[in-house]
Amino acid sequence: MSVAPGSIRDSIINYLAAVDGDATASEITAAVTLQLGGVSPSSVRSYLNLNVPKVFARTGRGKYRLQGVLEEANVHHMNLEPAVRNGKATLFHADCFEWLSAREANSIQAVVTDPPYGIIEYTEKEMAKLRSGKGGVWRVPPSFDGHRRAPLPRFTVLNDAELVQLYAFFRRLGTNLARVVVPGGNVVVASNPLLSHLVASAMEESGLEMRGYLARLTMTMRGGDRPKNAHEEFSGVSVMPRSQWEPWVVLRKPVEGRVQDNLRKWKTGGFRRPSDERPFGDVIRSNPTSKAEKTMAPHPSLKPQDFLRQVVLASLPLGEGVVLDPFAGSGSTLAAANAVGYRSIGVEADPKFVRLADDAIPKLSRLKLDRPTAI
Ligand SMILES: C[S@@+](CC[C@H](N)C(=O)[O-])C[C@H]1O[C@@H](n2cnc3c(N)ncnc32)[C@H](O)[C@@H]1O
Incomplete structure (x- = not known):
C-alpha cells in the first residue's frame, strides 16, 4: 500500500x-x-x-x-499558587504536564493516580456532553436490576490513531514522572483490562521499570454480554470476559544501588507492609465506590477510599515523603493520604472538579470505613 x-x-x-x-x-x-x-x-x-x-x-x-519542543515547556500562564489546601493535602489547578515540567527533579516520593483513558473523555466537549446527559464517548448505561449504573467511557471505541495517541500520552506522562520522582519512587496507575498493556509498555519506555500489577477485585460494567442483536441465537456466548477486576500498573523509578541504600538516601524503594506478619499484596478486595462517597464527591470516575487508603499507605515504604496525584479529579487520593497521615499534592485541570475537590477532600478524609485501613 x-x-x-x-x-x-x-x-x-x-x-x-x-x-x-x-x-x-x-x-x-x-x-x-x-x-x-x-x-x-x-x-x-x-x-x-x-x-x-x-x-x-x-x-x-x-x-x-x-526541534524546539523541549524549549517550549510554557508555564507562563500557569498558576503556581495552590487552589486548595486541606490537612496535609495541596491541590493545584493546572494542566499536570505543565505543572510537572515546572516541578523540581527528584522531589516526589510516590505517585498514585487514575488518568483519563480515552484521552478525549475529559475534554471540554465530552465533559459538556456528559454533564448534559447527551451522547458522546460516555456511556450512560440503562438502569436495570434496580440499580442505576454510573457512566463509563467506552474504551472499545478507540480506533488505531487514538491508540497511538494513548501510547504517546503515557510515554509523555512516564517521561515527566521519571524526572520528578526520586529513585525508587513507586508510580501506581489505574488502568483497565483492555489498555493496561499499552500503559505498562509506554511507561517502561519512558525510563520507569515495571514492578507488576495490583488487582483491584471489583465488578465493573464491562464485558460478559451476549452478542449484540443476536442474544437469543447465541444465548450461551459472552463476547468478552465479564471484567471482575481492575488492573493498576505498578512501576518505579530505578533504585540507586542496593534497595537498602536507596531506602536510606531517598526513603523509597519498596512498599510499606500493612503489618509485621503480612507483606503488601497485589490482590485487593474492593467494593464499588459507596453511595455515601459518591454523594460527597460526585465525580464520574470516583475511586473508593477503602481501596485508595490501602494503596496510598503502601506507596511510601517508610511513611515519609509526599504522594502525587497528577489527575486528582475530586481529590480522592489526597483525601486517602490525609486519612493515613501522609503529605500529598494533586493537580486537576478542570475548574469544576477543583471546586468539587475543595468541598470533597475534607469529607472523604474524615470518612469512617467499616474495616481499618492497615489490615
Ligand atoms: C479518571 S479522572 C480521576 C478521578 C479521581 N480518581 C477521583 O476519584 O475523583 C481523571 C481526571 O484528570 C483530569 N485531567 C485530565 N487531563 C488532565 C491534565 N492534563 N492535567 C490535570 N488534570 C487532568 C480530568 O479532569 C479528571 O478529573
Whole structure:
C-alpha cells in the first residue's frame, strides 16, 4: 500500500508532539504504521534523517525529538499558587504536564493516580456532553436490576490513531514522572483490562521499570454480554470476559544501588507492609465506590477510599515523603493520604472538579470505613 509522504510527516510530527520528548526510530515507525497501515520502516527512517536538524533533533542512539519542543515547556500562564489546601493535602489547578515540567527533579516520593483513558473523555466537549446527559464517548448505561449504573467511557471505541495517541500520552506522562520522582519512587496507575498493556509498555519506555500489577477485585460494567442483536441465537456466548477486576500498573523509578541504600538516601524503594506478619499484596478486595462517597464527591470516575487508603499507605515504604496525584479529579487520593497521615499534592485541570475537590477532600478524609485501613 502506498501512503502519501505528507501523511507520514504529519503522523511522525503528531506522535512526537504527543510524546513531548524523544522516541526511537522503531517506536516512531510502529506508531506511524499503526496509524496509517503498511508503511515501510525505511521510508520513516529516511524521512527522519532527511529532516534532521530542520524538523527533528537526533538525541542519540537512534532517538529523535521535534526541534524546539523541549524549549517550549510554557508555564507562563500557569498558576503556581495552590487552589486548595486541606490537612496535609495541596491541590493545584493546572494542566499536570505543565505543572510537572515546572516541578523540581527528584522531589516526589510516590505517585498514585487514575488518568483519563480515552484521552478525549475529559475534554471540554465530552465533559459538556456528559454533564448534559447527551451522547458522546460516555456511556450512560440503562438502569436495570434496580440499580442505576454510573457512566463509563467506552474504551472499545478507540480506533488505531487514538491508540497511538494513548501510547504517546503515557510515554509523555512516564517521561515527566521519571524526572520528578526520586529513585525508587513507586508510580501506581489505574488502568483497565483492555489498555493496561499499552500503559505498562509506554511507561517502561519512558525510563520507569515495571514492578507488576495490583488487582483491584471489583465488578465493573464491562464485558460478559451476549452478542449484540443476536442474544437469543447465541444465548450461551459472552463476547468478552465479564471484567471482575481492575488492573493498576505498578512501576518505579530505578533504585540507586542496593534497595537498602536507596531506602536510606531517598526513603523509597519498596512498599510499606500493612503489618509485621503480612507483606503488601497485589490482590485487593474492593467494593464499588459507596453511595455515601459518591454523594460527597460526585465525580464520574470516583475511586473508593477503602481501596485508595490501602494503596496510598503502601506507596511510601517508610511513611515519609509526599504522594502525587497528577489527575486528582475530586481529590480522592489526597483525601486517602490525609486519612493515613501522609503529605500529598494533586493537580486537576478542570475548574469544576477543583471546586468539587475543595468541598470533597475534607469529607472523604474524615470518612469512617467499616474495616481499618492497615489490615
Ligand atoms: C479518571 S479522572 C480521576 C478521578 C479521581 N480518581 C477521583 O476519584 O475523583 C481523571 C481526571 O484528570 C483530569 N485531567 C485530565 N487531563 C488532565 C491534565 N492534563 N492535567 C490535570 N488534570 C487532568 C480530568 O479532569 C479528571 O478529573
